[in-house]
Amino acid sequence: MTIRQKSYKFRLYPNLDQRIMFAKTFGSSRAIWNMMLADKIKYYEETGKTLRNTPAQYKKEFPWLKEVDSLALANVQLNLQKAYKSFFNSGFGFPKFKSKRHRQSYRTNNQNGTIAVSEGKVKLPKIGWVKLEQHRQMSGTIKSATISMSETGKYYISILCESEVCPLSKTGLSVGVDLGIEHFAILSTGEKVGNERFLKTLSKKLAREQKILSRRALVAKKAGRKLSESANYQKQRIKVAKIHEKISNKRKDFLNKLSTELVKKYDIICVEDLSSKNLMANHRLSKAIGDVSWSEFVRMLEYKAEWYEKQVSKISRWYPSSQLCSECGYHSGKKPLNVRNWVCENCGSCHDRDINASINILNEGLRLA
Known part of the structure; x- marks a missing residue:
């Protein structure tokens, strides 16, 4: 049994006053980041040294910073x-300056019970009890909590907890996983996990809504209105954001369900060390590769295997897995992607x-493990 940090993400339902306070904290966190970064850059240009500034130095000049959670500002400094x-x-x-178009979030720490969860509510510093x-x-x-707001205006909290994690029982089984596009994962047991193609499934609807969004942006531009002041544009922007959110x-x-299933079932999981960035250089396949999220899947496998004392063995991306005969080891050379079945020239x-x-x-x- 080992001590691990695990986060739990829940949706929040704040009231009007709480939404206003969240907005103030998001804005103050963004402002303190930009002010501290600007001063650091200016100081370095003048002296060649790094400025060690803190949020407390700005509170006298900007008293509205005192209205929000001080730990949120302290975490900005650490970040x-x-x-x-x-x-x-x-x-x-x-480091780059942040704008309102960036993800809106802040993190606060638990100090003597300042963060607590009870009866469908969570207590937060300066906010009080919020329905979740x-x-x-x-x-x-509970160690800390990160509050965020999505593009669609939904509020979420990710609560980081430190707890004892019991290892999963050993099964004595190992599996090789070949990640692909036609099928998301092909296991050495012969099982093939289908590719759900989440982006492709909603691509027509997404394209239609994005086209409407572009038209409304053009109408606002011709009328001389800012996009932030155009109600029709903002309504359509949320529609597009909801489709992206659904896909995500x-x-x-x-990915979570599949990775958890594999970690529970197998002691050693063998995968290729793929570089999605390099593979996406192929413009014909880049959209499909981005949709399957191989790197995120492998990341999930790795941290879950570490939690539950299982093992992920990564082989070189240059290993010719599709060119070798698994029966006799004969190297038959590179094959085009349209060749899905082949006969070994050596053993038949x-x-x-x-x-x-x-x-x-x-x-x-298994050899590397």
Whole structure:
């Protein structure tokens, strides 16, 4: 049994006063980030050194910062320091200024019970008790909470808890997983998991609504109105955002369920170390590759396997899994994508391309594990 951090995400239903307070906290967090970043840049240009500023230094000049949760502003400072550290250590990317178009969120910490969940409500600093839809039970000690607002105007809270996680019982089984587009996952057991194609399913509806959105933007422009002041444009923008949200939610649900099922069933899961960024350079396949979210699926497998003391074995992306015969190991060379079945020239075995690849992934993954 090990101590792990696990987050629980629920939808919030704040009243009018609470929505106003959330908006103030979102805006203050964004403002303090931009002010601190601007001062850091200016100070570095003048002195060549890094400015160590804090949110408290701005509260005298901007007293409205005192109205919101101080821990939310303190977390902004920590996030900015982390962004600077990542830039100087790994060149990850220089911190950027935030606008209202960015994701609206803030994080606060639990100090002596300032965050609590009871009877379908959550207590938050400076906000009070907010109604939430608690669809599952939480366990462990609450460490922090992140409150966010989606593009469609929905409020969510992600509560981070620290709790003991019991390892899953060992099954003695291992599996190789070949990720694809025609089928999302092909297992070495011969099972094929279908590709739900969430984006393609709603692509016609999305294209239609986006076309209407473009027209309304053009009408607002001709009338000399800002898009933020155009009611028709904003209504249509929310319609488009709801479709994107539906696609994202369905995809996350599918990936979570499949990854959990595999971790429960198998002790060792062998997958390829794919680079989705490089694969998406193929413009014919980029949309389909982006829709399947292989990297997110592998990430889920890895953290769930770590939680429950299972193992994910990743093989090299250059390993010729589809070119080797899983029976005799004969290397038959590269094959075009339209070849789905082939016969080994050495031993005569007839192979399904994807199942053969998943068996080779399993064998190589077990060797590395």
